Amino acid sequence: MAPVITVxxxxxxxxxxxxxxxxxxxxxxxxxxxxxGGSGCGKSTLLRHLIGLEQPLGGTIEIAGVGAPxxxxxxxxxGVMFQSGALFGSMTLSENVALPLRSWSxxxxxxxxxxxxxxxxxxxxxxxxxxxxxxxxxGMKKRAGIARALALDPKLLFLDxxxxxxxxxxxxELDELVLSLNRNLGVTTVLVTHExxxxxxxxxxxxxxxxxxxxxxxxxxPRTLRDTSTDPGVRAFFNRTPRGDx
Amino acid sequence: MDTHADxxxxxxxxxEDDATTIVVGGVVGLREAVRxxxxxxxxxxxxxxxxxxxxxxxxxxxxxxxxxxxxEGRRLSPPAELRGARGRVADVLxxxxxxxxxxxxECPTGKPVFVQVGEVVEGLWERWLRTLSYVGECTAAVGxxxxxxxxxxxxxxxxxxxxxxxxGLPIVVLISFxxxxxxxxxxxxxxxxxxxxxxxxDLVGLVVTxxxxxxxxxxxxxxxxxxxxxxxxxxxxxxxxxDALHTIGLNPFRFLVVPRVLALVLVxxxxxxxxxxxxxxxxxxxxxxxxxxxxxxxxxxTRLALEPWDVFSxxxxxxxxxxxxxxxxxxxxxxxxxxxxGVGRATTSAVVTTLFTLVALDAVFTVIFHLYGI
Numbered sequence: 001m002a003p004v005i006t007v008x009x010x011x012x013x014x015x016x017x018x019x020x021x022x023x024x025x026x027x028x029x030x031x032x033x034x035x036x037g038g039s040g041c042g043k044s045t046l047l048r049h050l051i052g053l054e055q056p057l058g059g060t061i062e063i064a065g066v067g068a069p070x071x072x073x074x075x076x077x078x079g080v081m082f083q084s085g086a087l088f089g090s091m092t093l094s095e096n097v098a099l100p101l102r103s104w105s106x107x108x109x110x111x112x113x114x115x116x117x118x119x120x121x122x123x124x125x126x127x128x129x130x131x132x133x134x135x136x137x138x139g140m141k142k143r144a145g146i147a148r149a150l151a152l153d154p155k156l157l158f159l160d161x162x163x164x165x166x167x168x169x170x171x172x173e174l175d176e177l178v179l180s181l182n183r184n185l186g187v188t189t190v191l192v193t194h195e196x197x198x199x200x201x202x203x204x205x206x207x208x209x210x211x212x213x214x215x216x217x218x219x220x221x222p223r224t225l226r227d228t229s230t231d232p233g234v235r236a237f238f239n240r241t242p243r244g245d246x
Numbered sequence: 247m248d249t250h251a252d253x254x255x256x257x258x259x260x261x262e263d264d265a266t267t268i269v270v271g272g273v274v275g276l277r278e279a280v281r282x283x284x285x286x287x288x289x290x291x292x293x294x295x296x297x298x299x300x301x302x303x304x305x306x307x308x309x310x311x312x313x314x315x316x317x318e319g320r321r322l323s324p325p326a327e328l329r330g331a332r333g334r335v336a337d338v339l340x341x342x343x344x345x346x347x348x349x350x351x352e353c354p355t356g357k358p359v360f361v362q363v364g365e366v367v368e369g370l371w372e373r374w375l376r377t378l379s380y381v382g383e384c385t386a387a388v389g390x391x392x393x394x395x396x397x398x399x400x401x402x403x404x405x406x407x408x409x410x411x412x413x414g415l416p417i418v419v420l421i422s423f424x425x426x427x428x429x430x431x432x433x434x435x436x437x438x439x440x441x442x443x444x445x446x447x448d449l450v451g452l453v454v455t456x457x458x459x460x461x462x463x464x465x466x467x468x469x470x471x472x473x474x475x476x477x478x479x480x481x482x483x484x485x486x487x488x489d490a491l492h493t494i495g496l497n498p499f500r501f502l503v504v505p506r507v508l509a510l511v512l513v514x515x516x517x518x519x520x521x522x523x524x525x526x527x528x529x530x531x532x533x534x535x536x537x538x539x540x541x542x543x544x545x546x547x548t549r550l551a552l553e554p555w556d557v558f559s560x561x562x563x564x565x566x567x568x569x570x571x572x573x574x575x576x577x578x579x580x581x582x583x584x585x586x587x588g589v590g591r592a593t594t595s596a597v598v599t600t601l602f603t604l605v606a607l608d609a610v611f612t613v614i615f616h617l618y619g620i
Contacts, residue, residue: 048489051493052492053489053492071492071493071495072492074495075495076493076494076495078493079493082486082490083486084485084486086485086486086487086489086490087487088482088490089482089485089487099494099496100494100495103496104495145490148494149493
C-alpha cells in the first residue's frame with residue numbers, strides 16, 4: 001500500500017541555522033503516527049512543514065493525492081489542529097466549525113447547522129454551540145479545534161500536542177477521541193506529542209527527534225523502541241530519566 | 247573581623263604557605279548579598295597567592311549570594327578553593343556544582359559595530375522584501391475580490407465600518423469643530439488688524455476642506471482603528487489563528503485585510519465630509535461670536551470661497567488615506583512575532599508609520615494639486 005506521506009531527506013532551518021537535516025520517513029494509511037521528542041527538538045516545526053505553513057531548506061514532502069503540501073485558496077486537503085486550538089475568538093464554536101463548511105461545502109445554512117451540531121457532538125461539545133472560545137476550558141478548545149479540523153471530513157489529520165497542558169482525565173478523553181476517529185472514520189493521524197501515556201496508548205508508529213543529533217534518532221513502534229533501543233537519548237526519554245542515567 | 251548583627255561575618259587569615267583564608271560565618275540572605283560580595287572582594291584584594299573560602303561557620307546562604315560568591319572565587323587566579331561547607335550550605339553548593347553546564351546560558355557579548363550595522367541593513371532589506379510581498383499579495387487579493395465580490399465577508403465589512411466609522415464619529419466631530427474654532431480665532435486676531443474679518447470664513451473653509459478636515463480625520467481613524475486593526479491581527483497571528491485560516495483554505499488577505507481596507511475606503515470619505523462641515527461650523531461660531539459677522543454672511547462668504555473641487559480634493563485624498571491606514575495596520579499586525587510584547591510593538595509601529603505616511607501623502611497631494619493648478 002502506498003504511503004499517505006513520504007518525507008525524503010528533509011532539511012529544516014532558517015538562513016544558516018539548520019534545525020534538522022536528512023529527515024526521512026513514511027506515514028501509512030490508517031496510521032496514528034506520532035512525532036515525539038524533547039522540548040525544542042523541532043517537533044512542531046516539522047509539523048508546520050508537513051502541512052505547508054513553512055518551506056524546507058531541502059528535501060521533499062509528498063502527500064498522496066496532493067503532492068507537495070499546499071495551503072491556499074480552495075478546500076484544504078487535510079485537517080489541522082493547533083496546540084492552542086487556534087479558534088477564532090470573535091466567533092462562537094458553531095461559527096468556527098461552520099467556517100470551512102460555509103466556504104467550501106456548497107451546503108445551505110440549514111444543512112451546515114446540522115453538520116456543525118454533529119461535529120461538535122462527535123467531540124463531546126454538544127450544548128456549547130453558542131459559546132465563545134474565551135468561555136470554555138483549554139481541553140474544550142482543543143476539542144473544538146478538532147471538530148473544525150474534521151468539518152470537511154478529511155482523511156488526513158494533523159494534531160499539534162493535543163493533550164499537552166490538560167488534566168489527566170481530559171488528556172485520556174482526547175486520546176480516546178483520536179483513536180475513535182482513526183478506527184471508526186479511518187482518519188490517518190499525524191500528531192506531535194511528548195506525553196508518554198498518549199504515545200503508548202494511541203501511536204501505531206513513531207519517530208523520535210533529537211536536538212543534539214538534529215534529526216531522527218529512532219523510528220518504529222514505541223513499545224519496541226522503549227524495550228530495545230540502545231540509544232541513550234531514546235532510553236532516557238522512555239524511562240523518564242536524565243540522559244546520563246539512561 | 248567584620249560582624250553584621252545577626253547576619254554574617256567575614257574574617258581574613260593568612261597562613262604560613264601564603265594562602266589567604268576568608269572565613270565566612272553566619273547567615274547571608276538576599277538583602278545582604280550585594281554588601282557581602284563587595285566586602286568579600288575587599289578582603290580578597292591584594293592576596294598574593296592561593297585564596298580559600300572557609301564556609302564551615304556559614305549556617306545558611308541564599309542561592310543568589312552563593313552564586314555571587316562562586317563568581318568571585320572563579321575570578322581569582324588561581325580560582326579560590328571552597329572548604330568546610332556543611333548542612334544546607336553544602337546542599338545548595340552541590341546543586342550549583344551539579345547544574346549541567348549547558349543549562350546555563352552564556353552571557354551575551356557585545357557585537358562589533360560593523361556587525362550591528364550589517365544586521366540593521368539586513369533587517370531593513372528583509373522588511374522591504376516583506377513589504378513588496380505583502381503589496382503583491384494584497385493586489386492579488388483585490389483582483390480575486392473584484393472577480394468574486396461574493397467571496398468578501400460583507401458581514402465583517404459592515405461590522406468594521408460601524409466600529410471605525412459610527413463609533414469614531416463623535417471624536418472626529420469634536421476635534422474638527424475645535425480645529426475650525428481655533429483656526430478662526432487665531433486668524434481673526436490677525437485679519438481684524440486689516441479690516442479683513444470676513445476673510446476668516448475663506449481661510450477656515452479652504453484649509454478645513456482641502457487639508458485639515460481629511461488629515462485630522464485620517465489621524466483620528468489611524469489612532470483608533472489603525473491601532474485596533476494592528477492589535478487584533480497581531481493577536482490572531484501570535485495565537486496561530488492566521489495559520490488556522492491558511493489550513494482552512496482561506497486567504498488571510500482576502501479574509502482579514504480586504505474587509506478592513508474596504509470598510510475604511512467606504513467610511514473615511516463620509517467622515518471627512520462630516521469633519522469638513524463641523525470644521526466650518528467651528529469657524530462660524532468664532533465668526534459670529536468674536537467678529538460680529540452674521541451666520542448668513544459667514545456662510546455666503548464660505549460658499550463664495552469654496553469650489554466643488556476644494557471639497558472633492560479632500561474626499562479624494564481621504565480614499566488614499568484610508569488605504570494607507572488599513573494596509574499599514576494590517577501589515578504590521580500580520581508580521582507580528584513573539585507574544586504580547588510583539589503585539590504592543592506592532593501596534594506602536596503601525597501608528598507611527600501610518601501617521602508619517604499620512605503627512606507624507608498629504609504633502610505629495612498638495613504638491614501635485616499645486617503643479618496642476620487645482
